[in-house]
Amino acid sequence: MGSGDTALPVTLDRSSEVPLAVQLADALRESAASGHLRGGDRLPSTRALAGRLGVSRTVTSAAYEQLHAEGWIAGRHGSGTYVTTSPPTGRPARTAVVARDAVPPDLLVLTPGVPWADGLDRAAWRRAWRAAADAPPTLYAPRGGLPEYRAAVVEHLLRHRGLAAGTESVLATGGTTAAVVELANAVLRPGDVVAMEEPGYQRAVQAFRRAGLTVVPVGVDSEGLRPAEVPAGARAVYCSPAHQYPMGSRMSASRRVELVERARAEDFLLIEDDYDGELRYDVAPLPLLVSLAPDVVAHLGTTSKILTPVLGAGWMVAPPSVTSAVLEYRDATGTRPSPAGQRVLVELARHGDLGRHLRRLRRELSERRSLLVTALRAAGIRVLGDDAGAHLVVPLPSAEDERARIAAGREHGLLLDGLRRHFTGPATAHGVTVGYAGCSREALQGALGVLVDLLWGQRG
Structure with missing residues (x-):
């Protein structure tokens, strides 16, 4: 390399499928973007660089031509x-991105929101995917969801949630959070006030806030969300009436009526999150809020708790004005739920595998809950939450106590969750949420002794 040329830290991988010219252009571009090369630095000639790297001049010439076209380099006649x-000032250092959902392999997952995916019948699962893959490729995915999927959801809601809905009121969604994003952007407007149960589902909170909405927390108790605390002027109220997340209570009939009457009188939308409404063990699954007031309720359901989140399949049942606004939003943004998960659910329902799985799921989780509750209460440990779902709550006296129990759990190989992260503002309740679906029953039984010891100080 001649005098005045800048040293280049370039290494080419001849075993890579990426062409050498592309590798060289990428390396030089990264050097310029990172600051190793700056505006005004002279590069070696294509011939000199080819000799240094042991490649043909064709490679270096092609790389220089690409960077010249992009505006990174320029030739000066005779020079x-x-x-x-030069790179932008204040360019942040590149940092590794760590997946938030990653769980250390040495921890037993006892957090809420995790389904019993290991309980899926593998033969039925494979059969559904094979049948789904037999569908011919299409150029267009219906914006409301596959007709056969919407029909399967209608049948599911009738059989397992007691709701008689027409397919015209049902839209496929990518899951609960995806549906909330659509409602926040299609139905509500920036600056609108959304009343959100507190503690509650924080992904919904973030979806509302990112759409420019104002989230106002509303307290919950043993009867669910308190309607009297919904502020005047609210444009929507988000709640989980069948099994409040994360406290586990059900909304009483009187509060449901009060909430519906306010929604009609004050013209706001009720967003009903029925994330695990199929999982009830003491009584039949509770009637849906949308069955009481289909004119003011947008009902959201999902397969993520009864099957697996990887399907990315959910549904929305809502008034015509809401479904029309969501469909217009999908047209405007070019977004719509993927048909793959929809087709799998259709096949599971068509052969009766979905119904069989739900019966098995209820039986298994009911027995796990009984096992867990019996062990905790035998030690004098208080337990909150209805006989439903896949988690329970052990209340604690302070935030410090909550943090200490969660940290102690990790030290003993248990991944637990606390109430604090479910609050938008300052936490008014403290405790540990214990999920019992994300591991095997044998692992849960093996962890009972350690879990009771960790929580025993809360007895009485």
Whole structure:
């Protein structure tokens, strides 16, 4: 390399499928973007660089031509080739992105929101995917969801949630959070007030806030959300009446009526999150809020708790004005739920596998809950939550106590969750939420002794 040329830290991988010219262009571009090369630095000639790297001049010439076209370098007649662009000032250091959902392999997952995916019948699962893959490729995915999927949801809601809905009121969604994003952007407007149960589902809170909405927390107790605390002027109220998340209570009939009457009188939308409404063990699954007031309720359901989140399949049952606004939003943004998960659910329902799985799921989780509650109460440990779903709550006296129990759990190989992260504002309740679906029954039984010891100080 001649005098004045900038040293280049370039290494080419000849075993890679990426062409050498592309590798070289990428390396030089990264050097310029990172600041190793700056505007005004002279590069070696294509011939000199080819000799240094042991490649043909064709490779270096192609790389320089690409960077010249992008504006990173320029040639000066009789002088050489120079870098033209310096990196932006204050360029942040590149950091590794760690997946928030990653769980250390040595921890037993006892957090809420995790389904019993291991309980899926593998033969039925494979059969459903094979049948789904037999569908011919299409150029267009219906914006409301596959007709056969919407029909399967209608049948599911009638059989397992007691709701008689027409397919015209049902839309496929990508899951609860995806549906909330659509409602926040299609139905509500920036600046609108959304009343949100507190503690509650924080992904919904973030979806509302990112759409420019104002989230106002509303307290919950043993009867669910308190309607009297919904502020005047609210445009929507988000709640989980069948099994409040995360406290586990059900909304009383009187509060449901009060909430519906206010929604009609004050013209706001009730967003009903029925995330695990199929999982009831003491009585039949509770009637849906949308069955009481289909004119003011947008009902959201999902397969993520009864099957697995990887399907990315859910549904919305809502008034015509809401479904029309969501469909217009999908047209405007070019977004719509993927048909793959929809087709799998259709096949599971068509062969009766979905119904069989739900019966098995209820039986298994009911027995796990009984096992867990019996062990905790035998030690004098208080337990909150209805006989439903896949988690329970052990209340604690303070935030410090909550943090200490969760940390102690990790030290003993248990991944637990606390109430604090479910609050938008300051936590007014403290405790540990214990999920019992994300591991095997044998692992749960093996962890009972350690779990009771960790929580025993809360007895009485």
